[in-house]
Amino acid sequence: MTxxxxxxxxxxxxxxxxxxTNAGVDNVGTYRKLFVFHPAPxxxxxxxxxxxxxxxQEVLDRIRRDLADPGAAESLGTxxxxxxxxxxxxxxxxxxxxxxxxxLSAVGADGTSxxxxxxxxxxxxxxxLLVYPEGNYIRASDDRPFLQIGExxxxxxxxxxxxxxxxxxxxxxxxxxxxxxxxxxxxxSVGPPYDLGTYRPGEHLVRHARMVxxxxxxxxxxxxxxxxxxxxxxxxxxxxxxxxxxx
Amino acid sequence: MTxxxxxxxxxxxxxxxxxxTNAGVDNVGTYRKLFVFHPAPxxxxxxxxxxxxxxxQEVLDRIRRDLADPGAAESLGTxxxxxxxxxxxxxxxxxxxxxxxxxLSAVGADGTSxxxxxxxxxxxxxxxLLVYPEGNYIRASDDRPFLQIGExxxxxxxxxxxxxxxxxxxxxxxxxxxxxxxxxxxxxSVGPPYDLGTYRPGEHLVRHARMVxxxxxxxxxxxxxxxxxxxxxxxxxxxxxxxxxxx
Numbered sequence: 001m002t003x004x005x006x007x008x009x010x011x012x013x014x015x016x017x018x019x020x021t022n023a024g025v026d027n028v029g030t031y032r033k034l035f036v037f038h039p040a041p042x043x044x045x046x047x048x049x050x051x052x053x054x055x056x057q058e059v060l061d062r063i064r065r066d067l068a069d070p071g072a073a074e075s076l077g078t079x080x081x082x083x084x085x086x087x088x089x090x091x092x093x094x095x096x097x098x099x100x101x102x103x104l105s106a107v108g109a110d111g112t113s114x115x116x117x118x119x120x121x122x123x124x125x126x127x128x129l130l131v132y133p134e135g136n137y138i139r140a141s142d143d144r145p146f147l148q149i150g151e152x153x154x155x156x157x158x159x160x161x162x163x164x165x166x167x168x169x170x171x172x173x174x175x176x177x178x179x180x181x182x183x184x185x186x187x188x189s190v191g192p193p194y195d196l197g198t199y200r201p202g203e204h205l206v207r208h209a210r211m212v213x214x215x216x217x218x219x220x221x222x223x224x225x226x227x228x229x230x231x232x233x234x235x236x237x238x239x240x241x242x243x244x245x246x247x
Numbered sequence: 248m249t250x251x252x253x254x255x256x257x258x259x260x261x262x263x264x265x266x267x268t269n270a271g272v273d274n275v276g277t278y279r280k281l282f283v284f285h286p287a288p289x290x291x292x293x294x295x296x297x298x299x300x301x302x303x304q305e306v307l308d309r310i311r312r313d314l315a316d317p318g319a320a321e322s323l324g325t326x327x328x329x330x331x332x333x334x335x336x337x338x339x340x341x342x343x344x345x346x347x348x349x350x351l352s353a354v355g356a357d358g359t360s361x362x363x364x365x366x367x368x369x370x371x372x373x374x375x376l377l378v379y380p381e382g383n384y385i386r387a388s389d390d391r392p393f394l395q396i397g398e399x400x401x402x403x404x405x406x407x408x409x410x411x412x413x414x415x416x417x418x419x420x421x422x423x424x425x426x427x428x429x430x431x432x433x434x435x436s437v438g439p440p441y442d443l444g445t446y447r448p449g450e451h452l453v454r455h456a457r458m459v460x461x462x463x464x465x466x467x468x469x470x471x472x473x474x475x476x477x478x479x480x481x482x483x484x485x486x487x488x489x490x491x492x493x494x
Contacts, residue, residue, distance in 0.1 A: 151400075153398075153400035153401050153433070153434075154400050154401065154403060154404055155404070156401060156433035156434075157401055157402075157429035157430070157432045157433040158476060158480075160432050160433050161432055161473055161476055161477075162476065162477065162480060170485055170486075171480065171481070173485075173486050174480045174481075174483040174485075174486070175480050177483060177486065178476075178479065178480055178483065182404040183404070185404045185407050185408055186400070186403040186404040186407050187400075187403075196486055196488065197488075198488060205490055207488035207489065207490050208488055208489055209486050209487060209488045209489065211486070217484060217486070220483075220484050221483055221484065224479060224482050224483055224484075225479055225483070226408055227479075228475050228476070228478055228479030228482070229405060229408055229409065229425075229475070229476075229479070230408075230409065231475055232425065232471060232472055232474075232475030232476070233405075233409060233418065233421045233422050233425055234418070234421075235471050235475070236421040236424060236425065236467075236468055236471055236472070237464060237467050237468065237471075238417055238420075238421075239417075239420050239421070239424065239443055239456050239458070239464070240456060241443065241444075241445060241454035241455055241456045242454065242455055242456065243452055243454050
């Protein structure tokens with residue numbers, strides 16, 4: 001599986017993706033799931049993917065082919081709004097999935113993919129959108145300005161607790177990383193390296209980092225996270241219990 | 248939905264259940280999901296339930312009817328081992344589900360339930376088992392001595408991190424509670440009151456507590472938990488990023 005998340009804050013956008021893929025437990029690989037497109041000076045678009053790896057790769061190949069084709073009717077370079085870019089990616093995703101559905105259904109496989117699309121086009125504010133396998137999309141909510149795809153449940157508690165519009169990008173990146181580490185702790189199908197990208201309005205560049213397993217940085221993160229969780233548990237008040245044989 | 252968990256430690260057993268039920272978002276109720284049976288001096292059996300509420304209640308009614316019937320071929324009072332009690336509960340669950348399947352399938356509803364069964368019979372060591380809707384069961388693993396039913400993903404990271412055989416019962420109850428609070432934070436279908444039960448080998452009584460929403464205790468738990476998570480995030484090292492427009 002996969003875990004990708006994106007945040008939309010007043011300071012800008014934060015993207016974090018793991019890189020683990022698996023087709024069954026005996027075929028585990030490492031693939032990037034965070035991609036940056038800068039097809040024109042007025043736009044920066046980040047795409048994150050979860051789901052069928054073949055579908056994801058073909059969608060990305062079609063996106064790049066359309067970008068390279070000056071005659072393409074539609075591309076990430078022609079969209080005038082982020083929601084148009086989301087609908088475009090959704091349409092490609094639906095097409096690719098439909099093309100392979102008969103063969104995949106025959107072996108019981110699901111060929112769908114889900115995407116997070118974020119960034120900025122022109123002077124419109126930066127935004128993040130989730131593109132469903134059916135090709136439609138949603139935005140993040142104003143109260144909980146984050147979106148997740150893949151194994152979203154394991155790390156959701158921390159995003160709910162700590163993600164607010166006014167959070168700075170550096171702190172938001174830490175929240176995202178803690179959510180990722182919690183997920184990887186609970187689910188073997190999510191794992192490092194982790195790809196982080198951040199975007200500030202008007203900059204049209206994505207600052208990025210890859211955190212690799214065993215690195216000093218990631219080991220510090222995991223150690224600090226575990227230490228605080230243990231400290232929190234220790235400080236919790238004792239639960240007084242009554243004694244009865246029946247209840 | 249529901250979140251129930253059970254732990255098997257060298258000191259004894261810990262059980263924790265939420266009480267929220269929902270049939271759609273407009274029909275939310277509070278029902279106990281943790282039940283203690285003490286049908287004979289040599290046995291204490293705790294049952295936790297997740298899934299269809301009607302199935303759960305009918306299974307519990309049948310368990311009680313069998314206990315009250317001296318001629319019953321099988322009951323929680325006749326099982327010689329915990330695994331026999333688990334198979335008995337599994338058989339009742341399969342029977343009840345099968346009886347209502349035609350009517351429920353017709354309206355697209357799922358009538359299955361999943362149970363955690365724990366406790367002690369005779370001199371055998373205390374144990375916990377998970378009873379699947381199909382009537383079979385599994386035990387907890389020695390390395391990760393806990394079981395979960397219902398919305399298990401949200402609070403799993405902390406159990407993975409902190410649940411060890413050698414954890415004392417009081418500390419394990421805190422770990423369980425932190426896992427529950429994290430789950431309720433991320434999922435509206437899980438909520439207080441929370442029912443806690445603990446069991447020490449040979450005691451044949453379950454010490455129990457109910458934690459109600461808005462109580463000083465639960466508010467302290469939620470505040471301490473949130474404070475440590477925020478502190479952990481603050482202490483995490485900054486992620487240094489490179490600057491490029493493309494990546």
